[in-house]
Amino acid sequence: MNLESILFTQGFGSRRQCRALIGDARVSVDGAVRTDPDTDFPITGDAFTFSVDGVVWPYREHAYLLLNKPAGYECSRDPQHHPSVFSLLPPQFAERGVQCVGRLDQDTTGLLLLSDDGKFVHLFTSPKRKVPKLYVATTRHPLDDAQLTRLRDGVLLHGEPKPIAAVDATARGEHALALTVMEGKYHQVKRMIAAAGNRCEALHRERIGGLALPATLAPGAWQWLDAADLGCLRSG
Numbered sequence: 001m002n003l004e005s006i007l008f009t010q011g012f013g014s015r016r017q018c019r020a021l022i023g024d025a026r027v028s029v030d031g032a033v034r035t036d037p038d039t040d041f042p043i044t045g046d047a048f049t050f051s052v053d054g055v056v057w058p059y060r061e062h063a064y065l066l067l068n069k070p071a072g073y074e075c076s077r078d079p080q081h082h083p084s085v086f087s088l089l090p091p092q093f094a095e096r097g098v099q100c101v102g103r104l105d106q107d108t109t110g111l112l113l114l115s116d117d118g119k120f121v122h123l124f125t126s127p128k129r130k131v132p133k134l135y136v137a138t139t140r141h142p143l144d145d146a147q148l149t150r151l152r153d154g155v156l157l158h159g160e161p162k163p164i165a166a167v168d169a170t171a172r173g174e175h176a177l178a179l180t181v182m183e184g185k186y187h188q189v190k191r192m193i194a195a196a197g198n199r200c201e202a203l204h205r206e207r208i209g210g211l212a213l214p215a216t217l218a219p220g221a222w223q224w225l226d227a228a229d230l231g232c233l234r235s236g
Contacts, residue, residue: 003027003050004037006059011092012052026053062117063098064225065089068217069112075103082106088220089114101125102184110135110205111213113225113233124208124233130182132167134207135189137177140199147196151179155195157188164192178206210235 001009007018007027021027022037028051029041041048048059069075073085077094086094093114101113101124115121124131148171154163167180177198179189190200206213210232217223225233 001043002038002040003029003034006041006043006048006050007052009061009096010057010059011094011096013095021052027051028054057092058224060224062120063093063096063115064117064120064230065093065098065114065222066211066213066217066225066229067112067114067222068213068219069104069109070219071107071109074106075100075112085112085114089222104205105187105190105203108203108205109219111208111211112205113208114222125184127183131209132180132182132207133184133205134178134180136172136204136206137179137189137193137200138202139175139177139193140201141197142174143171143177143198147198148177150196151192155192157185157191157195160185164188166192175201209233 003022004015004018007013007021008015012018012021019037023035025033025035027034043059046058046060049056050059051057067085067088069085072082073088074080074082075085077084077086085100089098093116097116098114099116099121101115101121104110104112113124123129148169151166151169154165156163164183164185167182168178169180170178172178177193179192181188181192189203193200211229214223
């Protein structure tokens with residue numbers, strides 16, 4: 001693949017803009033500045049890297065990302081009241097069409113997946129695919145065994161034809177609840193907690209499938225997902 005096409009597929013602008021980056025000596029491969037946009041490079045898997053303005057970028061056929069979403073951000077390219085989560089990412093990702101894999105409310109924090117792979121996005125947002133998601137909620141009132149039992153047995157939410165049960169509901173403290181659900185309905189966790197007789201004051205997603213939010217990833221920071229991460233995600 002020639003260098004212009006590599007930059008274009010990785011979201012560095014139009015083909016004309018990519019050629020300009022290369023012509024301005026802003027692109028390096030293997031530590032050497034490359035000024036010919038037609039130079040071909042072998043792309044084998046995800047091993048190829050290049051630099052733009054000194055920043056190293058790995059070539060990825062598809063982008064699979066994990067973001068530690070902070071509160072106060074909307075999972076939308078056209079946010080209404082708060083900044084977009086896409087403002088936390090380099091602009092190359094928006095250029096190549098990365099989108100959120102499901103959404104978190106603006107006040108919900110934690111693990112958010114993003115990708116430009118349409119099949120991947122559909123797979124993990126389809127209601128037919130049961131992917132467990134672990135949330136930790138801070139509750140207004142103290143938790144008790146009766147509330148946990150209601151959540152495990154199933155609570156009836158407004159507009160739903162039958163009760164929805166948590167896969168698991170465990171207290172992590174007097175006001176901390178770990179709740180695992182399969183569905184992804186609108187405000188589901190908050191509504192379930194309310195239906196069980198409490199109120200959700202804060203919500204954080206810790207895990208999707210077998211993939212956990214890394215403890216070392218700061219709020220607002222992102223990282224690439226590698227093959228092992230994707231395997232964990234599917235194994236959950």
